Amino acid sequence: MRSVDQHLTEILGSVTALPPLDLALLEAQGTVLAEPVSAPVPLPPFDNSAMDGYAVVAADIAAATELDPVRLPVVGDIVAGDSGVAAIRPGLTARIMTGAPLPAGADAVIPVEWTDGGNATVRITRPAPPGNYIRRSGEDVREGQVVADAGMRLNAPQIGMIAAVGRSRVSVRPKPRIVVVSTGDELREPGSPLAPGEIWESNSFMLTAAVVEAGGVGYRQATVQDEPAKVLEMLQDQLVRADAIVTTGGVSMGTRDVVKEVLTGTGTVGFHKVGMRPGKPQGFGLLEGTPIFTLPGNPVSAYVSFQVFVRPALMAMQGLAPEPLPMVSAVLAEDVKSPAGLRHFLRGRLSFNQGYTVTAADVQGSHQLGSLSSANALIELPEDVEAMPAGSHVKVMRLPS
Ligand SMILES: Nc1nc2c(c(=O)[nH]1)N[C@H]1C(S)=C(S)[C@@H](COP(=O)(O)OP(=O)(O)OC[C@H]3O[C@@H](n4cnc5c(N)ncnc54)[C@H](O)[C@@H]3O)O[C@H]1N2
């Protein structure tokens, strides 16, 4: 039997970051930048007004009050998009709109609310210091500044930032394309009727969704029968569209454990008992250079295996650190038991009230998907722990929410 850490080390030693791809900005949403993006010009590129109002020389209005306003002739109108060649001299003002370039000679902007809004002449009722409501060139981003670094996932703010520095395309690590395959003669498509002995197929739906949650593109492949030639042919057919393949089922000790049968000795695929519960029977290797993860068929085992082994690999393929899901320390609400020598992942409910508390689900069988779907966390108990009393601090992996 190998440990969880040994199995993960083998996996991470075999997967590499996907080669960068040049994508149009919106196509790059959710991908990870492969190179830093920097600003070719400062932002804002020019000094401009933060308010709709009047550009003035601050000294001209130093004595302005409600009772004794300063009157200034309005010599022009400057709107956003103007070329910025306008200028004023002391004693004059120009009407200016938010985002419009500050005219040469002006050193303050007076919002229209501090004036009578005049067109030819304006009465200003309050003084303002130099710099008032002026947005200076470069005060957002300096010329040459890196605004998004390699390794950053492109969410809405980063996409906005990259557009704001004038870039329409970016070099990114594409989302890994993961083909998810279920095997089992007993499996039927949801929506179709069940004959005796059959169940509705759920693993491939769950894991295709988990791939998306981990930043990949999931391709759900229809279930194949437990027939060795068909399984191998289907897996080989999938290689053209897969950066990795994830299978569930057919990897333990049964007479029809077809995934194990056809992949043993194929490529570099190896099968191991891993010291964890759930998720003991695992397979991993490269099939014509493509990573393949053969996860156990019990639904909870498949899910936990995905989070523990496949997710970190997906991170690495995106050029990210192979992080586990976020972990927090929580206080156990009740006593728990754990099998000796195995890392135990218990489904639980994590709640926050000044600190985190976690309650293990009542049932923990690896076929009991109900307790996974109502869990929001996995309690991770180390191999050397056999019991933990209520009140102990435990490591808890938060499930994607
Ligand atoms: N003699 C032994 N038997 C088993 C062992 C063992 O060590 N010795 N290990 C057990 C453990 S632990 C697990 S986990 C399972 C893994 O079995 P397989 O990976 O071979 O999976 P299957 O036998 O195909 O299925 C197991 C179980 O899960 C259901 N299943 C499978 N695929 C799906 C799916 N896509 N959607 C929903 N449910 C699925 C399947 O019907 C079975 O009930 O082996 C134990 N046995």
Ligand code: MOO
């Ligand atoms: O290890 Mo199996 O994956 O628990 O049910």
